[in-house]
Amino acid sequence: MPVPKQRHNKSRRDRSRVNHKLTAKKLQKCPKCGTFIIPHRVCPKCGYYKGREVINVLKKSKNGK
Numbered sequence: 001m002p003v004p005k006q007r008h009n010k011s012r013r014d015r016s017r018v019n020h021k022l023t024a025k026k027l028q029k030c031p032k033c034g035t036f037i038i039p040h041r042v043c044p045k046c047g048y049y050k051g052r053e054v055i056n057v058l059k060k061s062k063n064g065k
């Protein structure tokens with residue numbers, strides 16, 4: 001396994017960590033029910049994606065009882 005020969009100084013270490021920050025998730029409005037959803041995911045409220053129902057939310061909640 002390769003081992004670093006010399007320690008990086010603070011500025012070099014911190015320069016590398018500049019890009020480590022997290023960015024907040026962008027939210028989109030669901031065209032069906034209007035709640036904010038993560039893009040490219042099925043809407044958790046109405047179960048719609050790309051204009052059609054992918055999962056039956058009501059049925060799922062019934063079975064969960």
Ligand SMILES: [Zn+2]
Nearest residue numbers: 030033043046
């Ligand atoms: Zn929806």
